[in-house]
Amino acid sequence: MSTVFWRLWIAAGLSSLADGVLKVALPLVAVGYTREPALVAGLAVAFSLPWLVFALPAGALVDRLDRRRAMLAANLVRGGLLAAVAVLTALGGGSIWALYVVALGAGIAETLYDTAAQSIVPQVVGRAQLARANGRMYAAEQTANEFAGPPLAGVLAAAGVVVALVAPVALWAVAVAALLLVRGEYRVPREQRTTLRADIAEGLRFLVRHRVLRTFSVMVGTFNLATGATFAVLVLYAVGPGSAMGLSEPAFGLLMATTAAGGLVGALLAEPVERRLGRVRALWVSWLAGGLPVGALAVTANPYAVGAAFFTGGVGILVSNVVMVSLRQELTPDHLLGRVGSSHRLVAWGTKSLGALAGGAIAQAFGLRAVFVVMAVPAFAVVAGLRAVSEDQRGCVSA
Numbered sequence: 001m002s003t004v005f006w007r008l009w010i011a012a013g014l015s016s017l018a019d020g021v022l023k024v025a026l027p028l029v030a031v032g033y034t035r036e037p038a039l040v041a042g043l044a045v046a047f048s049l050p051w052l053v054f055a056l057p058a059g060a061l062v063d064r065l066d067r068r069r070a071m072l073a074a075n076l077v078r079g080g081l082l083a084a085v086a087v088l089t090a091l092g093g094g095s096i097w098a099l100y101v102v103a104l105g106a107g108i109a110e111t112l113y114d115t116a117a118q119s120i121v122p123q124v125v126g127r128a129q130l131a132r133a134n135g136r137m138y139a140a141e142q143t144a145n146e147f148a149g150p151p152l153a154g155v156l157a158a159a160g161v162v163v164a165l166v167a168p169v170a171l172w173a174v175a176v177a178a179l180l181l182v183r184g185e186y187r188v189p190r191e192q193r194t195t196l197r198a199d200i201a202e203g204l205r206f207l208v209r210h211r212v213l214r215t216f217s218v219m220v221g222t223f224n225l226a227t228g229a230t231f232a233v234l235v236l237y238a239v240g241p242g243s244a245m246g247l248s249e250p251a252f253g254l255l256m257a258t259t260a261a262g263g264l265v266g267a268l269l270a271e272p273v274e275r276r277l278g279r280v281r282a283l284w285v286s287w288l289a290g291g292l293p294v295g296a297l298a299v300t301a302n303p304y305a306v307g308a309a310f311f312t313g314g315v316g317i318l319v320s321n322v323v324m325v326s327l328r329q330e331l332t333p334d335h336l337l338g339r340v341g342s343s344h345r346l347v348a349w350g351t352k353s354l355g356a357l358a359g360g361a362i363a364q365a366f367g368l369r370a371v372f373v374v375m376a377v378p379a380f381a382v383v384a385g386l387r388a389v390s391e392d393q394r395g396c397v398s399a
Contacts, residue, residue, distance in 0.1 A: 004182055005124050005133060011178040012117055013140035015075060018171035020149015021156065022082070022106060023047060025164040026099050028157040033096040046103035050111050051349040058111040059342025060199040063335055066187040067120040072179050074113035078106040079172035086165035094161065111342070119337040122329045123186050130326040131271040138267035138322055146260035188335040203339020206332070213331060213340065216324050219385040221347040223290065226375040228355025229362065230294050237297070237368045244301040244368070251303070258307045259293065262314020269315065270322035282323055283386055289316025291379035297372035 023044075030040045062070055085098045117137075125133040156164040194202075207213050238245040239252045247255065266286075274282045289312050296309030332340045355375075362371045 001125065001129070001133065001136070004184070005136075007178050007181045008117075008120070008124055009136055009140055011071070011175040011182070012137055013144045014171050014175035014178065015113060015117075016141040017144035017149055017152075018168040018175070019106075019110065020145035021153045021164075021171070022102075022168045024150045024153035025157050025168070026103060028153065029161050029164055030096055030099055032161060033094070033099070039096055043099060043103045046100050047107045047110075048349065048353070050104065050107035051345060052353070054108050054111050055115075055342040055346040055349070056200045056203075056339070057196060058115050059203055059339035060196050061112065062116045062119050062338030062342070063188060063199065063203075064190070065116075066185060067116040067123070067338075068179060068182055068184070068186045070116040071113050071120070072176055074109040074116070075172045075176050075179070078109040079169045079176070081105045081109075082165055082172075083169045086162055086169065089165060090162045115338050115342050115345075118325065118329075118341050120186050122334065122337070124182075127330050130329050131274050131322060134322045134326050134329075135267050135270040138270075138318055139264055142260060142263045142267055142318070146263065147257070188337075190335070199339060203336055204343050206336055207340050207343045210331065213328055213344070215385045216328070217344045217347045219287070219382045220324075220344070221351040222378050222382050222385075223287075224348050225351040225355040225358070226291075226294055226377075226379040228352035229359030229371055229375045230297065230355075230379075232356035232359040233363045233368055233371050234297070236363070237301075237372075238303075245303050245306070247303060255303060255307055255310065258310040259314040262311040262316075263318040264314075265311075266315035266318030267322060270319045273319055274323050274326075279323055279327065280386065283320055284383060286316040286320035286323070287383045287386070288380065289313060290320060291376070291382075292316070294372055294379040295376045298369070298376040 026043050027040050030043060034040065082102055085094065085102050088094055088098060121133050121137065122130060152167075153164065156167050207217060235252065237243055238247045238255065239249060240246070270282075273286070277285065291313070292309040293306075293313040296306050300306065328340065328344070329337065359371050359375070362374055
């Protein structure tokens with residue numbers, strides 16, 4: 001890997017750490033302003049909502065702009081926004097509504113940053129090293145966002161509200177410095193001037209008409225529907241003396257960490273697994289492993305068995321993510337990478353929200369275990385999508 005890639009990697013890791021800290025720190029700060037559950041929980045909605053309403057324009061912008069500069073702008077915007085709120089808080093003017101502005105603004109900037117960060121990788125490393133590069137990027141993001149970010153946020157929040165708000169600003173500032181060291185131009189040449197709406201439509205058409213990429217988007221959307229439903233109600237099934245699993249809050253945190261640990265291992269193993277098994281077999285194995293968390297909850301409440309399934313599922317999910325992202329980067333022309341990637345993510349994030357609603361409805365009507373039994377079907381059935389790839393298209397997948 002080149003020096004340019006490692007500078008990009010450092011920037012991505014620091015940005016992910018800032019994201020991980022912020023998403024946990026804001027609710028911790030919010031309870032100092034209100035004890036209303038809906039208002040506190042609404043911060044998570046404000047973070048994720050931009051992926052539903054801004055993902056497509058973000059993809060179009062990434063394909064129009066220099067992708068490194070788009071990443072710089074996104075970090076500067078969210079860092080500046082949070083810094084302003086930190087100053088306001090230090091002067092005694094903080095409020096829950098200021099936190100909502102931060103959550104929404106950071107969420108919008110995140111759609112631009114993440115789309116650009118994924119689209120720039122083929123320009124930095126070349127297509128022959130995509131699996132290795134994506135594995136390293138996922139490993140950094142997983143470690144920073146899932147492992148380091150949440151506990152660090154707790155320590156910072158304990159040190160003070162202003163400290164918790166300033167820390168992500170400092171992390172984004174260092175990430176900006178790393179990006180400034182990434183030399184070169186990363187704008188894709190445009191042959192003609194078009195409207196933003198036409199650009200978005202072109203990206204959607206490419207995804208819909210490409211059988212391999214369309215199939216993968218449907219598979220991911222269906223799988224996220226199942227996992228969204230599962231994890232929306234899992235805390236009720238797992239935590240408390242009256243729950244099926246009977247876990248304490250710290251034990252539940254450890255259980256959830258097993259998925260993140262598996263994801264980190266999967267990100268590091270993705271390239272050798274793909275090289276050893278080939279893409280098609282790697283996808284079959286990883287997708288089947290990814291369904292294990294839902295399947296295990298459908299048949300057992302043993303926390304050790306569930307934890308093992310969560311770890312294995314985390315490995316499988318990240319292996320499949322790396323393989324599919326690398327393949328999407330190979331099959332998509334450079335000038336469409338942002339739009340196709342954001343269109344794919346729109347499906348993934350949208351179905352997570354629908355899954356959470358479905359999980360609550362099923363649990364309310366039939367009980368918690370029913371959610372896992374019902375959702376285990378799509379969680380495993382998605383592998384049938386791999387059969388939808390014709391032999392000549394499968395050849396390009398296994399190349």
